[in-house]
Amino acid sequence: MSNDMEIFQRMVQQFLDEHGDEFDTTAEAVDYFTRKYNNKINTGFDFSQSETKETRSMKKLEEAQYEASQARKKKLIKEAIEIWPENWDAQSMLIDVDQEIDMISFVEHTLFLEKRARKYWQNHTDKMGYLNVEExxxxxxxxxxxxxxxxxxxxxxxxxxxxxxxxxDQTDSLGTRYKIMSLYVRKFDWKSAWRFFQKAEGADEDDQLLLPILILAVLTDRKDLARSLLEKLINVNREIGLVLMDDMWPIEDIYNEEVTLTTSYQPFSYQSLLIALRDIVYVVVENAYLFDWLKKETFKRIPIEKSVRKNSQPFYGELDPFQTQKLEDFFYSMRDEPSNPLRGMRIDRMRILYHAGLRNFEDFAERTEKEILKLDGIGPVTIKELRANGVKFKK
Structure with missing residues (x-):
């Protein structure tokens, strides 16, 4: 979404569009505008009178983002779209807040919107990537x-x-490189994953790329390379020892949003490694060989007594690795059968509902939608998925 820097960048872009050819270089034009901008700020100048339609639209959308009332939120989003019809953030949010459509319609509307937006992007922008605020x-x-x-x-x-x-967007401002790598791991596509890793700038020092490619190297029986990748990972993030400290993957922490989605993100930390594991958890969670191999090789390089056990406990309580029935029950809740109201859902949402005691249709029938939405990590999309699975909520 928009922020003060993005608003400033829009104003710079507008100035360049109108006066860029009056300067020898773009840098000179930006420097001139910045000095004028700072002078006007110091004199209390009201920039709202000179805002572009894009800036006004994004401000309206930002207001909607923090609006508690759904009716008021929708009104603000529609106003943002009216000001700037090509505000795809607003168009997308309007789909998100529509609680009347089912999951299939939600997906179809979003895909159709992307096609519209793509056509506009191809025909009406400079196609510069994230550096261009309008894109x-x-x-x-x-x-x-x-x-x-x-x-x-x-x-x-x-x-x-x-x-x-x-x-x-070669700057990868949206972090797509990590999603791409996780998808290659999920496909067990070593050739593509390795080619992507080698081309990605700074990959050898990026723990969130090193961990998944390391896992794929082990799973495709490239042990010597895996050992080399592990050493690189340890060099940049020794907290891999914490991930492997217990007798199984820290599943509870991986899906604990208090741990992984905190606003105070810490790079090269226990947290960053958990985030790297989230999108490939289906690949690793039941693979005891993978876990044992990584643990053995890691603690050859990091003495176990130097790995400090994490102090924080998972939000939903520690999962006792010896109480395998707990894990078996949870995996049963993932079954793809009509009798399962949680089928087909993202595992993190499934886990939140499961630990809240919502495991069958009868459980949901005793709770209202508002009660479900109060659970951390559960939003309108989850409600749509549950409805699509046949869930009936308490009125």
């Missing part, structure tokens, strides 16, 4: 579509969108 709403929408395909398990479609986005 950002479309690029964010394209990322959303890629992530949506990931959630639906449509790996090839997800890769198509995210690779195209990555090629458009």
């Amino acid at each position: 950002r709403p479309y690029l964010r929408l394209k990322a959303k579509v890629g992530f949506l395909y990931m959630d639906m398990g449509m790996v090839d479609h997800a890769l198509e969108h995210l690779l195209e986005l990555y090629n458009i």
Whole structure:
């Protein structure tokens, strides 16, 4: 979404469009505008009178983002669209807040919107990527579509969108490189994963790329290379020892949003490694050999007594690795059968509902939609998925 820097960048872009040819270089024009801008700020100048329609639209959308009332939120979003019809952030949010449509319609509307936005992007922008402020709403929408395909398990479609986005925006401002790598791991596509890893700038020092490619190297029996990758990972993030400290993957922490989605993100940390594991958890969660191999090789290089056990406990309580029945019950809740109200859902949402005691249709019949929405990590999309699975809520 928009922020003060993005608003400033829009104003710079407007100035360049109108006066750029009056200067010898773009840098000179930007420097001139910045000095004028700062002078006007110091004199209390009201920039709202000179805002572009794009800036006014994004401000309206930002107001909608923090609006608690759904009716008021919709009104603000529609006003943002009226000001700037090509505000794809607003168009996308309008779909998100429509609680009347089912999951299939939600997906169809989002995909149709991306096609519209793509056509506009191709015909009416400079196609510079995220550096061009006006292109950002479309690029964010394209990322959303890629992530949506990931959630639906449509790996090839997800890769198509995210690779195209990555090629458009080489700065990778939206972090698509990590999603792309996770998709290659899910496909067990070593050739593509390794080629992508080698081309990605700074990959040898990026723990969120090193961990998945390391896992894929082990799973495709490239042990010597895996050991080399592990050493690189340890060099940049020794907290891999914490990930492997217990007798199984820290599943509870991986899907604990208090741990992984905190606003104070810490790079090269226990948290960053958990985030790298989230999108490939289906690949690793039941693979005891993979876990044991990584643990053995890691603690050859990091003495176990030097690995400090994490102090924080998972939000839903520690999962006792010896109480395998707990894990078996949870995996049973993932079964793809009509009798399962949680079928086909993202595992993190499934886990939240499961631990809240919502495991069958009868459980949901005793709770209202509002009660479900109060659960951290559960939103309108989850409600739509539950409805599509046949869930009836308490009135």
